[in-house]
Amino acid sequence: MDVTPDPPGAAAAAAAPGAVTGGALSAHDYDPVSDAAVSWRLTPGTSVTQQITVPLGVVPARVAVKLRRVEGTGPLHYRLGSAWGRADLAEGVIAAEDVGPWFERWTWIELPPNPSAPAGGELYLQVQLAAADSGGYEWFGTATVLPDRPEVRIHFGYAPGWSEVENAEPPTFENPMNLDYGTTTPSYGGGMVLDQDAAPVTGLSLAFRVEGAGGHPAVGEERFAFADQLTGPLFTRSVRRRDVVPTDGEIALDDGWAAPSAPSAPSTPGTSSAPDAGSLVGRAVAEFGDFLRIAMECPLRGGKPFRLAVDPTADLPGAEAFELDVTEQAVTLTAGTELGLMRGLHYAEALMRLRRAPILPLGRHVRSPRWTDRITCAPFGTRRELTGSADAYSDEVLARISRAGCNGIWILAELEELGHSAVYPELNDGVAERQQRLADLVDRAARYGIRVHVYLESHPQPDEFFERHPGVRGSTFEAYGGTAVCCAAVPEVQQHIRSGITDLVTAVPLLGSLVLNIGGEGFLHCHTRIDDCPRCRSHPAADVVARLVAMITEAAHAADPAVTVAAWPYSATNWWSAADPTQSRLIPRLPSDTTLLTEFAKEGRVSVGAQSIPAYDYPISILGPSDRFATQHDLARRHGLRLWTKTEHAIALEFITTPYIPAFAQWVERYNRIAALPHTSGVMVNWMHYGFLPSRAGDLLHWAVWDGPHDPDTLLRRIAVRDFGAAAADRVLDAWQLFSQAIREYPLSSPMALGPIQSGPAHPLFLDPAYQPWHGAQRQFHNDLSWTEPWGPQATLAQLRRLAEPWARGVAELRAATGLVATGDRVDLDREIGVAVSLLACVHSAIHVGEFYLARARLAEATEGPQRHAVVDELTRIAEAERANCTEVLPYLRADSRLGYANSADSNQQGVPRGGLFGPGSVTKKLAHLDRLLRDDLPALCR
Secondary structure (H helix, E strand, C coil): CCCCCCCCECCECCCCCCEEECCCCEEECCCCCCCCEEEEEECCCEEEEEEEEECCCCCCCEEEEEEEEEECCCCEEEEEECCCCCCCCEEEEECHHHCCCCCCEEEEEECCCCCCCCCCEEEEEEEEECCCCCCEEEEEEEECCCCCCCCEEECCCCCCCCCCCCCCCCCCCCCHHHHHHCCCCCCCCCCCEECCCCCEECCEEECEEEECCCCCCEEEECCCCCHHHHHCCCCCCCCCCCCCCCCCCEEECCCCECCCCCCCCCCCCCCCCCCCCCCHHHHHHHHHHHHHHHHCCCCCCCCECEEEEECCCCCCCCCCCEEEEECCCCEEEEECCHHHHHHHHHHHHHHHHHHCCCEEECEEEEECECCCEEEECCCCCCCCCCCCCCCCCCHHHHHHHHHCCCCEEEEEEEHHHHCCCCCCHHHCCCHHHHHHHHHHHHHHHHCCCCEEEEEEEECCECHHHHHHCCCCEEEEEEECCEEEEECCCCHHHHHHHHHHHHHHHHHCCCCCEEEEECCCCCECCCCCCCCCCCCCCCCCHHHHHHHHHHHHHHHHHHHCCCCEEEEECCCHHHCCCCCCCCCCCCHHHCCCCCEEEEECCCCCEEEECCEEEECCCCCCCCCCCCHHHHHHHHHHHHCCCEEEEECCCCCECCECCCCCCCCHHHHHHHHHHHHCCCCEEEEECCCCCCCCCCCHHHHHHHHHHECCCCCHHHHHHHHHHHHHCHHHHHHHHHHHHHHHHHHCCCCCCHHHHCCHHHHHHHCCCCCCCCCCCCCCCCCCCCCCCHHHCCCCHHHHHHHHHHHHHHHHHHHHHHHHHCCCCCHHHHHHHHHHHHHHHHHHHHHHHHHHHHHHHHHHHHHHHCCCHHHHHHHHHHHHHHHHHHHHHHHHHHHHHHHCCCCCCCCCCCCCECCECCCCCCCHHHHHHHHHHHHHHHHHHHHHCCC
16 A cells, blocks of 8 residues: 555545536536647746636636646746736736646636625636746647647647558547547637737637535546656655554554664764755655654654664675664664665565554564666656656655665666767757756655666667768668668767767766667667668678677776666567577677666467467566576576566556556566576566556565565465455455456457557447548557457457456455445545456457457348348447446546556657546547447448
């Protein structure tokens, strides 16, 4: 259980800022997934106004606007009045800290009583950023046409990735999802938008709410509210269970104990003083005190000692190792470094969270991490960490990542964005600024024991570049606005790469690593895909790639021998290493001071019936290790290379639209299998699909990091008891086991994982087989059965039904537990049910899409009346089943903004729009689509 602010949802029905409420006097809102969302950018000295119509005789009590803070700390000023620019109802300031930097959120303004205020009629809500203030904001809304104004920015749709073909432009300004649903983006008809000169802006409606006195009941959680779970204060409420008391072999820390304080000096173990809040351990001590005081209701005021000691001579294995010695008279935490002391405090905190009481087990506990490097990423901001206006890694985010046992975060950037080139100065624009941002992030992350790893890419250059620099053109690669890669066999290009790498590592000290994807994407080279370079095509790909990695490693280590260079041959098997799937020719050629990064279960065998194929990317339906990983593990060990593995810790490629897949036994067993291959020294536990969010899956990662007992049954039982109580634990455990059983039936393939199962309850049932979906890239909408390849429709649907049956039984077990949990745990159980129901709805939707398209194909062959009626009856049955499926999941989507979201990576990650793959708005439109299908379209087939 994460110690975070109360999770809002269906069971927490107070009308509070951030809640989605009904009964407004006047309002305009939209669905960020399926509507044409836009924003008006406010810069210093500018304003924008939304004209609003409110019923006569009513004085508003509060208003809300949907804002995002782009940059800076200057406040926004608002006026609400009976005419443009007037403030005869209210005026005031919206503080910068009340506006989030990541997604648009409702910002509420409580209006003071004003007896002389206009009662209803036309009102003007103006928001302004004063000329003297700094920063910038966006006020979000919708558009029916694209206003010809530089202030308006589009926030919908999907930017195709570099390897995808861009869809045709829609015939009108509209979200492509709406075109497929046959609906339109809402606009506000009660007033117009006016710019700072009071001129109307055609086609634009800004989002707002005006409410009267009394408030209204909450009906759900605001979209994107999940960001608060990651970015909000660490501890805001008690999670202590007063009925939990120490048993034999435990002690309780209460008023009879003294609070820990930071050690006075590393050279004098056992002594302590007031903590320096700026130091690594001082910050950890202060946070530990907040945890005890707030979350455990246990402010330690004096008594038995809780000692902290940094002892460099202690016999502890590594910088993060620690010893926690608990007796009835004293608690002593010893580590060889401040980093180890911080980890020990986090571990003690986790022990108490596991008991939901300030209780520690007696005895001497020595712990060290099973993997030296544990790397994750935030669930938003990917690809924009160094170029976007906001920083994804606030102190609160870093603190939560550290508590999950991770000690690394990765960000994505190009070499030309981060390293000054001594050869091509025209590529150096903005490099210094991005280096400074990276250095700032490295410094802040270090305060939480976290290192920053750069996933470093190198992209092709356009023809104009090669006209200026003849003789360096390498293989053809048409992507990212370029036409070919620069050939690394050319001395001039070698100097460019070396200078950029050295400059980056020198300018940003203490980097964790440079991760080079030298497979089929990432750090591009002449053998990446089309090997038509006149210099390199006659040389073996393994030699060319090894020389490139060696050159980068040498340049990086010349600047800092401690920085890791990790070579990741992801998808090389699809291209230059097709004949050598284990990269057995490459690995012996890599420098011994290079780290090999490779996937743990990718290309393990997936079988459906008599067919068997290599597994796609990062599955959890098969555990691994694949034979490929086992071979690479042995090759790396034999040739003296360090080894990291890529896995996931919460989601997998089977499902990417919930914060975790609750097949928890699978996750625990995955970690144990990784640890069983001892040469593996690092784990990269997230790509950008969802990213890290506090959850039970994050708790499992924390416990997996530390050596010691790793019995999954014991751990999962303790978590079930912690979160839902002893009475409900058996039901919850049965559910989790059923989910783990069910996921193993997933018919995994690349088409399957990119198919309708991801958009799930938002996916339409297209009746016309010739229709080409506008929202039809990668994980979006499909109007054929290609996503069932290679298994075929019948085998795929049969396998999905085998998955759905035990999963549905697991959902039933969770629902049966609702009468057994304490009132305070009901919200958390509702959200656990919501995760499970959402994933089951995705499976059912995929089944229904497949069944519908199979039946639709039979319709073309049904020429006689009875035959045709039978097929229409079958289509009707499927549509009705899908309608019930969507109706069941909708309340859970409204209650939990985490569901249906996926990290869009700036809207270019394989079909993921900015707002997620589905949400309550898109599912509501899907239901209307099904109603038309059942009411009009299907009956018309029999007329």
